[in-house]
Amino acid sequence: MDKLGGVCLNRGCIPSKALIASAVQYDKIKKAEEFGIRLTSPPVYDWTAMRARKDKIVGMLVGGIGQLFKSHGVTHYNGFGKISRTDEVMVIDEDGKETTLKAKNIIIATGSRSRNLPPFPVDGKRILNSDHMFELENLPKSILIIGAGVIGCEWACMLSMLNVEVTVVELLEHALPLEDSGVGKLFERELKKLKVTLHTKTSVESVQPSPEGVAAKLSNGSVIETNQVLVAVGRAFNTEDIGLEEVGIKLNKNGSIKTNAEMRTNIPNIFAIGDVRGEILLAYTAVHDGAVAVDNALGGKAKKNYLGVPSVIFTHPEVATVGLTEAEAAEKTEIAIGKFPLRALGKAHTENEIAGEVKVIGDKKTDKLLGVHIIGVHATEIIHTAALAINRGMTVKQLGSLIYGHPVISESIMEAAHDLHGESVHLAKKRK
Numbered sequence: 001m002d003k004l005g006g007v008c009l010n011r012g013c014i015p016s017k018a019l020i021a022s023a024v025q026y027d028k029i030k031k032a033e034e035f036g037i038r039l040t041s042p043p044v045y046d047w048t049a050m051r052a053r054k055d056k057i058v059g060m061l062v063g064g065i066g067q068l069f070k071s072h073g074v075t076h077y078n079g080f081g082k083i084s085r086t087d088e089v090m091v092i093d094e095d096g097k098e099t100t101l102k103a104k105n106i107i108i109a110t111g112s113r114s115r116n117l118p119p120f121p122v123d124g125k126r127i128l129n130s131d132h133m134f135e136l137e138n139l140p141k142s143i144l145i146i147g148a149g150v151i152g153c154e155w156a157c158m159l160s161m162l163n164v165e166v167t168v169v170e171l172l173e174h175a176l177p178l179e180d181s182g183v184g185k186l187f188e189r190e191l192k193k194l195k196v197t198l199h200t201k202t203s204v205e206s207v208q209p210s211p212e213g214v215a216a217k218l219s220n221g222s223v224i225e226t227n228q229v230l231v232a233v234g235r236a237f238n239t240e241d242i243g244l245e246e247v248g249i250k251l252n253k254n255g256s257i258k259t260n261a262e263m264r265t266n267i268p269n270i271f272a273i274g275d276v277r278g279e280i281l282l283a284y285t286a287v288h289d290g291a292v293a294v295d296n297a298l299g300g301k302a303k304k305n306y307l308g309v310p311s312v313i314f315t316h317p318e319v320a321t322v323g324l325t326e327a328e329a330a331e332k333t334e335i336a337i338g339k340f341p342l343r344a345l346g347k348a349h350t351e352n353e354i355a356g357e358v359k360v361i362g363d364k365k366t367d368k369l370l371g372v373h374i375i376g377v378h379a380t381e382i383i384h385t386a387a388l389a390i391n392r393g394m395t396v397k398q399l400g401s402l403i404y405g406h407p408v409i410s411e412s413i414m415e416a417a418h419d420l421h422g423e424s425v426h427l428a429k430k431r432k
């Protein structure tokens, strides 16, 4: 039985961001002299203390949910839930005791777990998934990460900042392959600066124990030996044994639960929300799904609205995007592009973080804002101006017309919007 808070709180968003914050802090301290601070001895990090800090934050937030449940009158049963009829859930606790709950409406929010693929027999010792990473007592000297998706890239950056030798193997063309390819290319340059070795368009065919730890055979014939392997090749949906077949709930082809835009499954009083729906695997879209489902369970007519959902990736530097990629936009319409590099921004220099850029994509004819792609410091915070603009159907002109504070990293969004019209005064004039 899991603690309250699910993957996000216990083995996902919060613990990973706590550890990433420690790694970023360590990296900053190493660069102290660049800020005019002299260190009398090199900084040393303490992984055990970093993990303890992470556990403290998680513990506090998990406790917070318990308190919120109490204050909002939510009754919590700790056990394995199984839908026994379309209006009934059976809860089996750790001692095997069964409790039957009657329900007018049921919401399934069972989430997802790391996907296991047969060539990578995860054992929690040498071959790990992201859950195991949080529990490592010591960091390895070297690690191979299979998959340069979100989890693979976040761990690659964090571990390399903590001096682990990192190799990443990705099947597709770029790291972060679902993002705009321009972002992927820029991000790969940053991985290089972090001394991460990346093999793209390559798959790992097998992993086997070796004197070093693990030997991985790649599709290009080479063999990589590292102390440990992290398998980060996507997620599987938690749909087993929860009574879906018994009550006849339909699944999508990929095994996730099929719902409509009201979050209803094919059984009208049974809803599904979050990762288990398989549409977008993000804690914050799951929250939106939940609000839609509850509204409808109470007789409303709410529909999901994913327009302008940002993607926020806590790599180093951060990546955050919203809307269409350049390739997706170009397929739909004629586009115009504006760009602004962070090295042209005063605030980026004051923070000593000049890597990265903002790219704004608009419809050439109507000026409608189609996409914004950011790589750079605070990207995950500043993206929300652009997300609101896309959500509200604004133009690139409108995005750039806001008076932004100064000096802030968000100005880079304004400058990239201005650049799309050839109006960025902080970029050298382009020759016609």
Ligand code: NAI
Pocket (backbone or CB within 6 Å): 146, 147, 148, 149, 150, 151, 152, 154, 169, 170, 171, 172, 176, 177, 202, 203, 204, 232, 233, 234, 235, 280, 281, 282, 311, 312, 313, 314
């Ligand atoms: P992912 O789908 O993002 O990436 C998996 C990667 O593994 C893909 O790029 C795929 O091409 C590659 N791959 C698959 N098989 C391979 C093989 N045999 N050899 C080499 N590469 C292979 O999945 P990931 O990273 O496991 O993340 C799972 C979910 O968690 C994602 O949907 C993500 O959105 C979510 N997540 C979100 C975060 C955030 O919002 N900051 C943080 C962490 C996870």
